[in-house]
Amino acid sequence: MSHQYKLNKLIIGASLALFLIVTGQASAIDLFARSTSGETLVNSYGECWQAIGGSKGGCGTPQAADTDQDGVSDTRDQCPYTPQGVLVDAAGCPLDTDGDGVADYKDNCLNSYPGDKVNANGCLDEIVLRNINFEFNRSDLTAQAKQILSPVAKALKVRPDIRSITVVGHTDSEGEEEYNQTLSESRANAVMNYFRRAGVTVVMKVIGRGEKFPLTDNATARGRAINRRVELGLN
Numbered sequence: 001m002s003h004q005y006k007l008n009k010l011i012i013g014a015s016l017a018l019f020l021i022v023t024g025q026a027s028a029i030d031l032f033a034r035s036t037s038g039e040t041l042v043n044s045y046g047e048c049w050q051a052i053g054g055s056k057g058g059c060g061t062p063q064a065a066d067t068d069q070d071g072v073s074d075t076r077d078q079c080p081y082t083p084q085g086v087l088v089d090a091a092g093c094p095l096d097t098d099g100d101g102v103a104d105y106k107d108n109c110l111n112s113y114p115g116d117k118v119n120a121n122g123c124l125d126e127i128v129l130r131n132i133n134f135e136f137n138r139s140d141l142t143a144q145a146k147q148i149l150s151p152v153a154k155a156l157k158v159r160p161d162i163r164s165i166t167v168v169g170h171t172d173s174e175g176e177e178e179y180n181q182t183l184s185e186s187r188a189n190a191v192m193n194y195f196r197r198a199g200v201t202v203v204m205k206v207i208g209r210g211e212k213f214p215l216t217d218n219a220t221a222r223g224r225a226i227n228r229r230v231e232l233g234l235n
Contacts, residue, residue: 068092098122108161121161127152127232132191139186141194149191152232153198159234164203166233167192172224173211181210191230 065074068082070092077092086105087095094103100112100122107122119125129152133142141149156162169188171180185208192204211218214227 109155109159111155119161123159123161123234125234127234129191129230129232130226132187132230139183139190141190146194149194150198153195153200156195156200156202157198162202162234164205164235165192165195165200166205166207166235167195168207168209168231168233170209170213170227170229170231171211172227173214173218174224177211181208184208184210188230 066072066077067074067080068077069084070077070082070086070088072088072090072092074080079088079091079093082088082092082094083105086103089095094105096102096107097104098107098110098112100107100109100118102112102118102120102122104110106120109118109121109123112118112122112124117124117126129148131148132145156165167188169184169186169191171184171187173180175183185206188206188208192206195204211227214223215229216223216226218224218227
């Protein structure tokens with residue numbers, strides 16, 4: 001096929017495109033120059049050439065802008081300035097796997113629970129350990145208590161932001177106040193020693209609060225069970 005013939009077909013195609021535009025019958029894709037086989041003509045930069053005026057444009061329907069290049073167009077992106085390379089959801093916002101309000105790429109603790117009060121690193125500053133039971137009238141941890149403490153110890157060992165831990169023991173109001181004070185200290189020590197044996201190496205200290213700081217009324221069995229607790233202050 002001669003060069004002149006190809007040129008004539010291109011001119012005819014352009015004239016037809018102009019006619020369709022004037023008469024309102026052209027779609028966006030009609031504006032692009034095509035080969036005799038119907039393929040859009042592309043230059044060496046991967047840009048399509050428009051038949052009218054020979055100007056460069058996007059192939060087919062122009063693509064919507066995506067400022068942060070996260071794969072979600074600006075018109076749908078609720079977080080248009082996400083750092084490059086960060087995984088996002090359908091709304092264009094960084095993923096937050098554990099639902100704690102801190103995006104995964106900033107989160108040092110990806111196993112938080114929704115509703116947990118976490119710091120800027122996505123980690124708890126305080127952990128309240130419930131159902132940490134001890135042998136009757138003693139500070140020895142029960143087997144059930146050790147099962148609860150085991151995953152806590154594992155989580156503490158992989159927290160790079162923790163410099164020290166304060167283990168605080170609390171009791172209910174049953175018994176003499178002085179005795180409960182000593183018991184709270186002994187039980188906090190038992191938890192600290194468990195963490196030590198489990199490989200937690202950061203600085204730890206123990207405080208006993210006795211019965212002085214109840215979370216709820218000690219009048220019921222349920223209330224007393226809530227007040228018998230160990231708290232971890234993370235610094």
